[in-house]
Amino acid sequence: MGQQIVNGLFLGSIYALFALGYTLVFGVLDILNLAHQAVFMLCAYVALLLVGSLHLHMFAAFPLAVLAGGLLGIVVDRVAFKPLRGRSDSNISGLISSIALATILEAVGLQLFGPDVERFPLGTVPDRGIQIGGAVVSEIQVVIIAIALLVMGALTFLLQRTRLGRRIRAVAESPLAARILGVNVDRIIAAAFFLSSALGAAAGVLFGLAFNNVAPDMGRAVELKGLAVIILGGMGSMPGAAVAGFALGLLEVFTVAKLGSSYRDAIAFGVLFLVLVVRPHGLFGKAALREA
Amino acid sequence: MNSEALRDLWLTYQSTVAFIGLNGLLALSVYTTLACGQLSLGQAGFMALGAYTSTILTLHAHLPFPVVLAAGTLAPALLAVPLALPVLRLKGVFLAIATIGFGEVVRIFFVNLDYTNGALGLVAIPQRTRLWTIYAALAGALFVLWRIRGSRTGYALEAIREDEPAARTMGIHADAYKLAMMVLGAAFAGLAGALDAHFNFIVVPSSYSFARVVEMLVFAVVGGTAVFYGPVVGAAFLTLLPEVLREVGSRVGMQPGPLRLFVNGLVLLLVILFLPDGLASLPRRIRRRLEARRAAAHAP
């Protein structure tokens, strides 16, 4: 039982990191960035290349891959979202534009790396088990949960205690007001994308490490779960994304154990649907969701 | 080319022609809801329902083809009502997410349904669909949309799309129209699903994934959602392009899979950024550009 809880938290921490990236951009721009999963995937490959071909240690590869993700995020903003900023239907067109960019990035990944699953070289991933009470947890699970929590902590600090964080929150509240107050909205949006994609990249590398499985379609698997997480947590709410991420991870693991693997995805969407119909702003969200 | 070679060419590429027709119908199913400003991404689920319903009736009840087609069209249409009602009032992106969720739930439902062999799906379906069936269905759908376009319903839809609160104030029953369009979209998708199942011999849940509905959306947007035939243009263009590019791709060293994705993505990006009304609006734009140039040339 304890082991299943660890399994759930472990899966949930990756969901949480991924969803945090989603929700950050949504909070600031009111747009869903569906290219997020492509960054997730590509940065897992970056880490793979750094470790596999350049023989860097994971400790070096991880921050580098995260950095790459952040930079890629800025590219995503410049290419897919910025040109549409003035348009009236920018929510939907932004969504579509991000889908387009995601498709392109996925194609690039497929062409560069081939469709087959890649693995980290043997030895990259610690494969020992650790005894905790009656449960045996794998070392990699503990490491990933720890890293995820650390990243979340750093993010919270950044958003609550730094000037950049304050500016991001200001723009999220009201871009117009922020601009009047002298904030360079464009640059802040870029910063938000940097952070968001860095989170996605972190999630990607950890996911790749967790299951030692990197493939061009790995983003798809998590993308829709990510949606369920942010809906459950409340769009635009960071604590919501974190809590909902862990919750979904636990929910999934116990569903698989009791009902079978086929229902794993059903749980995520069942929850999503339920939340949208019953309590659309999720656990922590406050966005206006309905038409007048 | 002699007739033998032509016949062979035809046999090889009839799949492509068929897919253009089917993709056109699917693109229209996404378009119906876009026409009143809603982004509904659950069409893969409706397509699956149409495919499975019609296939089960063919394989187990041995009903004639027109009957199963009708069933495949009606079943999802009826199911669209209880789906649409709770989500009608959701704003843009939330509606999109809710419908994505619905599509996935349908897929997972079929993955777990032992009666239909779960994830393995149904196979050895007799091929009843002919090319003319597909194009007749497509023509029918286009006809319906064409009639709607010029009518009062059409104007109501446009009003809702432009500014829903204002439309409501003017007395338009936005909810009823949105529901109707969702049902219509579901019907189109279901019909396409039924036709596809009886053309490709198999029905597997994995065909009805989120990636599938994204593809439909791409067709619709690339073709253009300002006119009712736009999505078909987009479907034809994007179905043909990878076939045409297959030769080019192999010369450049790009695999057909990534090439198709890349082209889809690139075309969609270029369209959304620079040609938001889609390819179907190109002739109009070019004409206007030429007229402007002519007017400028004649200006004193």
Add this chain to the structure above:
Amino acid sequence: MRFAGRLTLVAASFLFAAPQARAETVKIGAAFSLTGNAAAYGAQQKAGVLLAAEEVNKSGMLPGITLEVVVEDDGTNPQQGIAVFDRFINRDKVSAIIGPTLSTLAEAADPRAQEQKTPVVAVSNTKPNAITTIGDYIWRVSLTEAQVIPSATRAARAKLGFKTAGLLYGNDDAFTKAGFDVMKSALEKEGVQILGIQTFATKDRDFNAQLTALKGLKPDVLFVSALVEQAGSIAVQARQLGYTGPMLGGNGFNSTKFIQLAGPAAEGVLVGTAWNRASQDPLNQKFIAAMKARGTDPDQFAAQAYTGVLVVAEAVKQAGMKGGRDDVKAGLAKVKDLPTPLGAFSFLPNRDGDHAAAVQVVKGGKFEILQ
């Protein structure tokens, strides 16, 4: 000096060209998964058929006939597989099709070939009571799970003496699901108690929940029916979670890729196999050597694909050196005790394959026959 050399070359080309001037080409279409989830098997199969075609042409077994094998990728995707079959049948006008790699695709694409009266020789479809049931143009070289797993289970039980088992299988692939059915009935027949059954989807990467649940029931052995990618992950994750007991895998494990993926976790895993690589039969040894010379350490999939071409060639021979589709079909029915790397091969009356099977264990990073 140089002119003489060129003259010799021209003369030589005439000498060698002469007998070929009348050669008829018999085209075989090979549809394999070169990309996608089954790509590990497809790569081996491709190498196998190309080597076989080369050797048949060189051996003079079919005088006046050149075998040409066209290999295309089915992408482990049913739609793509159907398209490839269409092209083989209508555009390339092949005399026979070998493949596709997975039973799931075969069930989708083979009906097309049956309808168009084109023989199909399945070389890796192992779903029992299927494939050949599609029609009389569909033949099978690969032994079904029902022909391999029961004897593997018996041998494993004799060696390890397990009384309880846990089962894990992929429920969205025709082959892995069929493999599970056979495993379950084989275990029941051996009187082994099944403590728990878990499933996964082919796209899954995370098996921790299922493995934890099964491990908690404390089975003596774990039976797994999976394709190679998932097999590798399952083995690794099972060991990571602290499961130390034995594992027995179905045909999906039968690839060197499995050992590559699982690393040390592959040690001790048992797998039933249709190809006894330790067989000292000279044909088998020659096959292994020839494959290795071409840079591929062959596995069962290569051996079966190679055999597939041999069988088609034999069919052409039996049909009186005729390479039409119906000739091949008639010839296949006459194949009997054909020497192949798999052993002496014949077809059963239902067109399934028939030859002896074996059990392997992974030792020292290699497959070894279980003694």
